[in-house]
Amino acid sequence: MTRLGQGLFLLVLVVRSALGAEPEHLGVTAGVSRDSYMISSTFTGTEIVVFGGIEAAQGGVLASREGIDVAVVVFGPEQHVTVRRKERVAGLWINRTAERFERMLAYYYAAATADIATLAPPDVLASRGVGLDGMLKPVRAAAEPFRDAIVRRKQADLLYVEKPGGVTFLSSSVFRATIPLPAQVPVGDYTIKVFAFKNGQLAGGTSVPFAIDKEGIERWTYELATKRAWAYAALSVLGALLAGWVAYIAFRERH
Amino acid sequence: MIYLPIAEMPVSIWLMVGLGAAVGFLSGMFGVGGGFILTPFLMFMGVPPAVAVATQSVQLVATSTSSVLTHWRNGHVDFKMGGYLLAGGMSGSVLGIFIFNALKAQGQIDLLISLSYVTLLTAIGGLMLWENLSHMFSTKKSSAGRHKAGSHLWIHGLPFKARFPVSRLYISAIPPLLLGFLIGVLSAIMGIGGGFILVPAMIYLLRMPAAIVVGTSLFQVIFVAMFSGILHAVTNQTVDIILASLLTVGGVVGAQIGVRTGARVRADELRLILALMILAVGVRLTLDLVWQPSDPFSVTEEPAR
Numbered sequence: 001m002t003r004l005g006q007g008l009f010l011l012v013l014v015v016r017s018a019l020g021a022e023p024e025h026l027g028v029t030a031g032v033s034r035d036s037y038m039i040s041s042t043f044t045g046t047e048i049v050v051f052g053g054i055e056a057a058q059g060g061v062l063a064s065r066e067g068i069d070v071a072v073v074v075f076g077p078e079q080h081v082t083v084r085r086k087e088r089v090a091g092l093w094i095n096r097t098a099e100r101f102e103r104m105l106a107y108y109y110a111a112a113t114a115d116i117a118t119l120a121p122p123d124v125l126a127s128r129g130v131g132l133d134g135m136l137k138p139v140r141a142a143a144e145p146f147r148d149a150i151v152r153r154k155q156a157d158l159l160y161v162e163k164p165g166g167v168t169f170l171s172s173s174v175f176r177a178t179i180p181l182p183a184q185v186p187v188g189d190y191t192i193k194v195f196a197f198k199n200g201q202l203a204g205g206t207s208v209p210f211a212i213d214k215e216g217i218e219r220w221t222y223e224l225a226t227k228r229a230w231a232y233a234a235l236s237v238l239g240a241l242l243a244g245w246v247a248y249i250a251f252r253e254r255h
Numbered sequence: 256m257i258y259l260p261i262a263e264m265p266v267s268i269w270l271m272v273g274l275g276a277a278v279g280f281l282s283g284m285f286g287v288g289g290g291f292i293l294t295p296f297l298m299f300m301g302v303p304p305a306v307a308v309a310t311q312s313v314q315l316v317a318t319s320t321s322s323v324l325t326h327w328r329n330g331h332v333d334f335k336m337g338g339y340l341l342a343g344g345m346s347g348s349v350l351g352i353f354i355f356n357a358l359k360a361q362g363q364i365d366l367l368i369s370l371s372y373v374t375l376l377t378a379i380g381g382l383m384l385w386e387n388l389s390h391m392f393s394t395k396k397s398s399a400g401r402h403k404a405g406s407h408l409w410i411h412g413l414p415f416k417a418r419f420p421v422s423r424l425y426i427s428a429i430p431p432l433l434l435g436f437l438i439g440v441l442s443a444i445m446g447i448g449g450g451f452i453l454v455p456a457m458i459y460l461l462r463m464p465a466a467i468v469v470g471t472s473l474f475q476v477i478f479v480a481m482f483s484g485i486l487h488a489v490t491n492q493t494v495d496i497i498l499a500s501l502l503t504v505g506g507v508v509g510a511q512i513g514v515r516t517g518a519r520v521r522a523d524e525l526r527l528i529l530a531l532m533i534l535a536v537g538v539r540l541t542l543d544l545v546w547q548p549s550d551p552f553s554v555t556e557e558p559a560r
Binding site: 042221237 | 370559
């Protein structure tokens with residue numbers, strides 16, 4: 001944060017407390033069932049569990065859960081996406097226009113104890129990327145249908161998910177959320193952010209890193225393909241030639 | 256289920272082996288690559304298009320090798336003819352890549368590719384079907400009516416004559432070279448193996464015996480597929496070796512069965528089935544062009560690194 005930004009932030013705090021509108025600060029702690037997930041050859045999707053607790057700002061026990069809501073938001077790795085649209089030209093449907101979107105999230109999951117729109121004002125949700133509407137950056141009008149096409153597809157593949165009621169309180173201060181990672185989940189670095197809201201205002205938050213990577217033969221193959229492309233190409237083609245020859249020999253001797 | 260390291264998704268092992276077998280069977284029987292079935296099917300399963308195309312060329316190396324060896328043992332591969340076609344094809348694909356890049360810069364490549372591919376397939380399939388049917392009805396039982404010895408085409412007037420003993424031909428070297436060249440250009444522009452065009456052209460233009468055509472076509476497919484497989488693996492890193500292995504296991508076995516089935520089917524029946532297949536693909540692609548797509552948007556993703 002710049003010095004000016006810090007100044008402004010303090011100013012806002014001072015003004016807010018003076019007006020008595022300062023939201024109650026809450027301490028938020030969170031942890032995941034595992035901090036990394038390794039994809040092996042039998043991977044068909046999994047889920048991770050996020051646990052956390054809410055406490056009063058000074059670390060004391062929370063007096064009441066009244067008015068408190070919790071959101072658990074998972075930000076996946078970024079990707080560049082190109083969308084092409086077929087249009088009718090002389091009676092034929094062909095790709096005509098394209099839009100490219102840089103740095104879109106490959107995976108996004110937002111769960112909360114309530115409807116996401118009811119947690120806080122839209123600008124607050126947007127600034128923290130809580131909820132699909134808040135996470136998606138505005139684009140120019142012409143690009144909107146293209147961006148919507150990406151979101152539709154991601155939602156169908158369960159890679160963009162919004163789940164009201166996906167966070168549940170286990171006791172007055174301990175909550176839990178189960179995050180599904182579908183079969184096509186992208187490999188990379190993830191950030192899990194937990195936000196606490198009180199009476200429609202952001203009252204605290206924390207974040208936990210999380211990684212999905214490949215292991216075993218998956219990892220070995222991927223590394224070879226990307227780092228030693230020539231060796232990988234030779235291996236693929238020679239393997240194919242060998243397989244063709246083996247099948248020929250096997251069938252020749254049988255008949 | 257097994258997780259694919261490059262496509263980054265799990266697939267059913269047996270489904271992929273079975274799919275490979277089906278495509279291998281067609282390849283061994285007709286001498287065509289089978290990409291027209293494999294690529295759309297893999298994409299339907301959720302495999303990224305770039306991975307589907309690249310991986311399929313590796314599988315094609317395996318199935319073609321398996322078939323060619325068997326055809327060779329039966330004396331059904333004309334290596335000399337295959338060499339001429341290949342030489343023409345390699346130079347043609349170099350020109351094709353230039354044309355492709357020039358058209359891409361113009362931005363009209365999709366329309367041109369779709370139109371020329373569809374026109375070509377429908378025309379070839381239609382002509383083959385018409386020729387087959389008219390032949391069936393006109394000569395009924397006597398099958399000696401076709402390809403009479405001494406029937407002269409313009410091809411026979413060209414210079415640089417060469418002997419192709421396996422195909423029992425004594426023709427100019429220009430048509431095979433030119434044919435290979437044209438297929439090379441088309442393959443590079445359209446990203447197809449060219450078997451669909453090459454096989455009919457060898458039967459009807461070069462008048463090679465149908466039995467020799469399949470093995471000879473697949474002989475040159477091995478090299479084209481090898482070239483494109485290496486190119487994809489090195490430049491785009493889109494070859495999924497696990498997926499290729501699954502498809503190959505089914506493919507090489509399917510190819511063996513295909514070669515044996517093809518040897519038992521009569522030559523004119525083989526041509527008729529091939530004609531119907533080419534026509535079906537042509538019609539399907541035409542419908543894709545003409546019918547309003549259910550989703551006009553297509554999405555390509557690349558990791559931001």
